[in-house]
Amino acid sequence: MDLIRIKRIRLVSFVVFTVIVFAACTVSYKFNGSSINYEKVKTISFENFPNRSAAFVWGPMESMFNTKLQDKYMQQTRLRQIKQNGDLELAGEITNYEAYNKGVGSDGYSTMAELKMTVNVRFVNNTNHAEDFEQQFSASRPYNSSQQMSAVQEELVNQMIDEIVEQIFNATVANW
Numbered sequence: 001m002d003l004i005r006i007k008r009i010r011l012v013s014f015v016v017f018t019v020i021v022f023a024a025c026t027v028s029y030k031f032n033g034s035s036i037n038y039e040k041v042k043t044i045s046f047e048n049f050p051n052r053s054a055a056f057v058w059g060p061m062e063s064m065f066n067t068k069l070q071d072k073y074m075q076q077t078r079l080r081q082i083k084q085n086g087d088l089e090l091a092g093e094i095t096n097y098e099a100y101n102k103g104v105g106s107d108g109y110s111t112m113a114e115l116k117m118t119v120n121v122r123f124v125n126n127t128n129h130a131e132d133f134e135q136q137f138s139a140s141r142p143y144n145s146s147q148q149m150s151a152v153q154e155e156l157v158n159q160m161i162d163e164i165v166e167q168i169f170n171a172t173v174a175n176w
Contacts, residue, residue, distance in 0.1 A: 036077055036173050040127045044079040045086030046070055049119065053097040058153060065094060065119070065161050072165050077173060088172065089124040095136065099149060102142060109145075115153070116140035117160045123172050135171065139163040 046069065051062040069090070073079055079088065096118035103112035118138040125131040139160035143152045 036079070037127075038078055041087045041125070042080060043082045043086040044073055044077075044088040044090070045082050045084050046073075047089075047091035049092050049094055051094040051097070053094055055096065055098040058097065058157065060154075061097065061117075061157055061161075062094065064157065065165075068161050068165050069168065072169050073173075076169070085126075087126050089126065090121065090168070090172070091124075092119060092121040094118070095120045096138075101145065111145060112142055113145040113149075114140050114142045115149075115156050115160070117157070117164065119164050119168070121168055121171075125172075133171070137164045137167045137171075139167075 046066070049062065049066055049069070051057055070081065074081060079086075094117065096116065099113055099115050101110040101112070102114045103110065105111040116138065117140070118136055120134070120136050122134045123132060141156040141159055143149075143156060
């Protein structure tokens with residue numbers, strides 16, 4: 001008899017606890033990953049981000065970056081892209097792209113290398129200039145220096161661009 005009573009008390013306690021938890025918690029999701037007020041902000045314009053890295057230049061990187069940046073906003077927001085003077089404006093340049101040795105083995109040769117990319121971004125929110133900024137975003141990827149850079153460069157650059165584009169998106173419209 002006591003066992004049945006204990007089970008009922010546990011069941012009632014569990015139900016009460018569950019109801020309290022669900023009543024107390026509110027979860028809000030935005031499925032596009034952004035927090036844009038679409039009543040005020042309707043358009044976005046991008047300037048081309050040229051590759052102005054003095055250290056090292058890889059030809060396809062500039063177009064890869066510009067395409068991925070624009071695609072991110074077009075796929076994850078309802079903003080309409082216009083050529084200039086958008087409600088949101090993004091401009092900047094790739095300021096650094098370099099490879100350097102990260103580790104040296106006992107034989108004096110490099111064992112690890114790292115590829116690094118930095119992008120300077122100027123963001124203007126024409127509906128709220130308090131959100132304007134100029135900031136640098138960077139990403140880097142290590143690779144085994146026994147590999148030819150030409151063999152790993154495209155994959156590493158794609159990964160770095162994805163990371164930097166995500167950083168820019170979060171800083172401009174995600175407001176996390």
